[in-house]
Amino acid sequence: xxxxxxxxxxxxxxxxxxxxxxxxxxxxxxxxxxxxxxxxxxxxxxxxxxxxxxxxxxxxxxxxxxxxxxxxxxxxxxxxxxxxxxxxxxxxxxxxxxxxxxxxxxxxxxxxxxxxxxxxxxxxxxxxxxxxxxxxxxxxxxxxxxxxxxxxxxxxxxxxxxxxxxxxxxxxxxxxxxxxxxxxxxxxxxxxxxxxxxxxxxxxxxxxxxxxxxxxxxxx
Amino acid sequence: xxxxxxxxxxxxxxxxxxxxxxxxxxxxxxxxxxxxxxxxxxxxxxxxxxxxxxxxxxxxxxxxxxxxxxxxxxxxxxxxxxxxxxxxxxxxxxxxxxxxxxxxxxxxxxxxxxxxxxxxxxxxxxxxxxxxxxxxxxxxxxxxxxxxxxxxxxxxxxxxxxxxxxxxxxxxxxxxxxxxxxxxxxxxxxxxxxxxxxxxxxxxxxxxxxxxxxxxxxxxxxxxxxxxxxxxxxxxxxxxxxxxxxxxxxxxxxxxxxxxxxxxxxxxxxxxxxxxxxxxxxxxxxxxxxxxxxxxxxxxxxxxx
Numbered sequence: 001x002x003x004x005x006x007x008x009x010x011x012x013x014x015x016x017x018x019x020x021x022x023x024x025x026x027x028x029x030x031x032x033x034x035x036x037x038x039x040x041x042x043x044x045x046x047x048x049x050x051x052x053x054x055x056x057x058x059x060x061x062x063x064x065x066x067x068x069x070x071x072x073x074x075x076x077x078x079x080x081x082x083x084x085x086x087x088x089x090x091x092x093x094x095x096x097x098x099x100x101x102x103x104x105x106x107x108x109x110x111x112x113x114x115x116x117x118x119x120x121x122x123x124x125x126x127x128x129x130x131x132x133x134x135x136x137x138x139x140x141x142x143x144x145x146x147x148x149x150x151x152x153x154x155x156x157x158x159x160x161x162x163x164x165x166x167x168x169x170x171x172x173x174x175x176x177x178x179x180x181x182x183x184x185x186x187x188x189x190x191x192x193x194x195x196x197x198x199x200x201x202x203x204x205x206x207x208x209x210x211x212x213x214x215x216x217x218x219x220x
Numbered sequence: 221x222x223x224x225x226x227x228x229x230x231x232x233x234x235x236x237x238x239x240x241x242x243x244x245x246x247x248x249x250x251x252x253x254x255x256x257x258x259x260x261x262x263x264x265x266x267x268x269x270x271x272x273x274x275x276x277x278x279x280x281x282x283x284x285x286x287x288x289x290x291x292x293x294x295x296x297x298x299x300x301x302x303x304x305x306x307x308x309x310x311x312x313x314x315x316x317x318x319x320x321x322x323x324x325x326x327x328x329x330x331x332x333x334x335x336x337x338x339x340x341x342x343x344x345x346x347x348x349x350x351x352x353x354x355x356x357x358x359x360x361x362x363x364x365x366x367x368x369x370x371x372x373x374x375x376x377x378x379x380x381x382x383x384x385x386x387x388x389x390x391x392x393x394x395x396x397x398x399x400x401x402x403x404x405x406x407x408x409x410x411x412x413x414x415x416x417x418x419x420x421x422x423x424x425x426x427x428x429x430x431x432x433x434x435x436x437x438x439x440x441x442x443x444x445x446x447x448x449x450x451x452x453x454x455x456x457x458x459x460x461x462x463x464x465x466x467x468x469x470x471x472x473x474x475x476x477x478x479x480x481x482x483x484x485x486x487x488x489x490x491x492x493x494x495x496x497x498x499x500x501x502x503x504x505x506x507x508x509x510x511x512x513x514x515x516x517x518x519x520x521x522x523x524x525x
Contacts, residue, residue, distance in 0.1 A: 006500060081298075082253070082297075082300065173284075176256060176497065177497045
């Protein structure tokens with residue numbers, strides 16, 4: 001109970017500070033996933049076209065995924081230095097696998113007959129990609145982005161160790177205080193809420209982008 | 221689909237301008253590094269407030285850095301322009317790789333000279349407090365037995381339980397081995413996490429503990445720091461360190477540091493740390509309150525202690 005009181009008083013006294021860190025935390029996660037998407041979506045499309053590459057690329061992504069985030073961040077810090085950029089780069093690395101994998105799976109799952117139909121009606125490769133394959137794969141790709149942003153919000157919390165700030169900094173402050181549970185909660189709860197909110201919103205977008213399964217696409 | 225592409229382009233354009241909202245990498249931003257301790261954080265906030273008041277530069281804090289070495293490397297790489305707290309003893313053996321010196325003035329003059337020569341950085345004027353290892357007992361025990369110095373404790377030492385920070389026991393030079401050579405041995409020694417040490421002493425599980433002298437919890441748990449009468453522990457006087465390049469651009473910073481010189485005694489720092497560590501106040505608020513109560517040191521020579 002005492003913790004709850006402390007928590008409430010800490011949050012009400014430092015609302016502005018928590019909000020600033022929340023915003024910063026979100027931006028770090030969003031930038032990381034955005035950059036990862038810029039790399040990974042084209043990469044996923046590429047490996048779906050050239051099957052031989054796929055096992056290599058996905059294996060490489062999995063290897064990155066197994067490195068502990070804190071260790072990776074420490075190594076990246078040597079190159080990029082202190083600050084938000086290191087955190088963003090690290091969580092970008094962790095976002096590459098889910099996005100690439102989902103893009104790959106999404107592209108592979110597009111019905112071959114539809115592609116053939118498009119091809120037969122004289123579409124160029126690019127038109128086929130833009131007008132047939134991507135729209136059909138987009139919801140799966142979005143699912144990848146959704147996973148990535150949830151992972152990213154978690155990784156960004158560790159960014160505090162390399163001076164990136166964010167909600168992780170509040171958690172660390174709490175661990176230094178004598179009875180800092182209240183402060184730890186003030187950092188941890190918003191982090192969790194952010195992850196849940198991101199998941200829900202991305203899930204909603206994902207459903208919105210679901211290709212319509214009407215007779216139009218099932219003519220064969 | 222078109223909308224999605226448009227959104228993506230928009231976002232890419234947004235990120236084109238050096239990650240808005242995160243790193244304000246304009247030229248006039250002074251980056252201040254701080255350790256993970258409340259003390260370091262509070263002082264970084266103080267510097268930030270003072271710099272923003274008295275210069276036209278903005279500031280950005282890089283907090284929760286792991287160690288003095290990380291701070292030092294950040295300075296060397298140019299990631300940081302100022303580090304808020306550097307301790308003579310730590311950097312003498314850490315960044316400079318030299319042997320510990322027990323005389324505080326000598327240690328200070330060595331780091332000042334060496335940082336200037338080797339790293340092109342200015343070791344700022346001391347804040348006035350030190351955060352050294354120190355031996356502490358409960359107030360009750362000290363009064364009962366009339367103990368003021370570590371030597372006073374010697375007659376009781378065999379029956380005492382000594383609670384210490386894990387990291388201290390095996391330290392070369394100023395660790396327990398060295399301590400035994402200069403002073404005496406305690407009956408039993410219990411290495412533990414530093415966070416537990418103070419509570420252990422307060423709860424009576426430990427009779428004597430190794431504390432950090434500026435820690436606010438010394439006050440919270442009614443402990444008394446004993447005088448290091450044989451000068452065993454190296455000095456850890458706290459100062460900021462500034463890159464000379466930054467000083468050239470903003471010479472006013474030196475005045476600010478002069479204003480803070482000797483304004484924060486160890487007792488004052490304990491109090492400020494107490495506010496952050498025990499009262500759970502935000503370091504920024506602690507720093508603001510302190511500066512405000514001293515009128516931002518507008519009239520030099522007054523205020524503080």
